[in-house]
Amino acid sequence: MGEMHGRRVLVLGGSSGIGLATARLAHELGAVVTITGRNVTRLDAARTLIGGGDAFVGDITRESDVASAFARLGIVDHVFLAGGGSLFGNLVELPQDRLEGLVQERIWAPVYVARCAVRHMTAGSITLMSGGLGSRPVPGGAMKHAVLCATEGLARGLALELAPLRVNAIAPGYTRTPAFESLLGDDPEAQIARMAAGLPLKRIGRPEEVAQAVLALMTNDFINGEVLHADGAGRFVAPALKFTR
Numbered sequence: 165m166g167e168m169h170g171r172r173v174l175v176l177g178g179s180s181g182i183g184l185a186t187a188r189l190a191h192e193l194g195a196v197v198t199i200t201g202r203n204v205t206r207l208d209a210a211r212t213l214i215g216g217g218d219a220f221v222g223d224i225t226r227e228s229d230v231a232s233a234f235a236r237l238g239i240v241d242h243v244f245l246a247g248g249g250s251l252f253g254n255l256v257e258l259p260q261d262r263l264e265g266l267v268q269e270r271i272w273a274p275v276y277v278a279r280c281a282v283r284h285m286t287a288g289s290i291t292l293m294s295g296g297l298g299s300r301p302v303p304g305g306a307m308k309h310a311v312l313c314a315t316e317g318l319a320r321g322l323a324l325e326l327a328p329l330r331v332n333a334i335a336p337g338y339t340r341t342p343a344f345e346s347l348l349g350d351d352p353e354a355q356i357a358r359m360a361a362g363l364p365l366k367r368i369g370r371p372e373e374v375a376q377a378v379l380a381l382m383t384n385d386f387i388n389g390e391v392l393h394a395d396g397a398g399r400f401v402a403p404a405l406k407f408t409r
C-alpha cells in the first residue's frame with residue numbers, strides 16, 4: 165500500500181464538503197496538503213479545520229489557476245479534483261452559460277489537470293469527481309449524466325495516456341455536505357430521512373466515507389482507470405431527489 169506520509173497532495177476545491185474531508189484525512193495520514201477554492205474566507209476556515217497545510221484562491225475552470233496551483237507545489241504526488249457545483253433542470257430550459265459551466269467543471273478542468281500533471285508529477289495519482297448520475301440518467305439530469313460519463317471516460321483514457329501516473333474517478337452517492345444540504349429546502353432532516361428510507365443501506369453517505377475511498381485510490385498503486393462508487397449501492401435504486409421543478 166502506498167505511503168501518504170510526506171506526500172504532496174493537492175485538493176482542487178478543498179474548502180468544503182468532500183474535498184475538505186479528503187484534505188483532512190490526507191493531513192491526518194501525514195501528507196503535506198494544499199487546498200484551493202474560490203473564496204478566501206472559506207479557505208481560511210478550512211485550513212483551520214484541517215490543522216495545517218497550504219490554501220489559496222483558484223478556480224478549477226481557469227487553466228492559469230490550475231497551473232498556478234501545481235507550480236506552487238512544484239512536485240505533486242496526488243491530486244484530487246474535488247470542486248464543482250450542481251446544476252439540475254430540464255436541459256432545454258437551462259441557460260447556455262450554466263450548461264457550459266458544467267462542461268468547464270467536468271471536462272475542461274480534468275484536461276487542465278492532466279496538462280499540468282505531466283509537468284509536475286512523475287508518479288502518484290489523479291482522482292476526478294464523478295457522481296451517481298454518471299451511472300444513471302434521470303429527468304432533469306441529462307446534462308449532468310452526459311458530462312459525468314465524459315469525466316469517467318477521461319479517467320479511463322488518461323489512465324493509459326498518462327501512465328505510470330494513475331487516473332481514477334470517484335462517484336459518491338448522496339453525501340451530506342453543505343452543497344447537498346442546500347438542495348433540500350426548508351426541512352432537510354425530513355428530506356434526508358425520506359431519501360434514506362429508499363436507499364439500500366437506509367442512510368446517505370458522510371464526506372469522511374467518500375474521503376476514505378479517495379485515499380484508497382491514492383494509495384493502491386495498482387488501481388488505474390477505475391470508477392469507484394462510494395454510494396452504498398444507491399445507484400441501483402431510483403433516485404429520491406427530484407431534479408426537475
Ligand SMILES: NC(=O)c1ccc[n+]([C@@H]2O[C@H](COP(=O)([O-])OP(=O)(O)OC[C@H]3O[C@@H](n4cnc5c(N)ncnc54)[C@H](OP(=O)(O)O)[C@@H]3O)[C@@H](O)[C@H]2O)c1
Pocket residue numbers: 176177178179180181182183200201202203206222223224225246247248249250293294295296335336337338339340341342343344
Ligand atoms: N454531496 C453529494 O451528495 C455529491 C454526490 C456526488 C457528487 N458530488 C460532487 O462533488 C463535488 C463537491 O461536492 P460537495 O458536496 O463536497 O460540495 P461543497 O461542500 O459545496 O464543496 C465544493 C468545494 O469545491 C469548491 N469549488 C466549487 N466550484 C469551484 C471552482 N469552480 N473552482 C474551485 N473550487 C470550486 C468549493 O469552494 P468555493 O465555492 O469557495 O470555490 C468547495 O470547496 C461537486 O461537484 C458535486 O457535484 C457531490
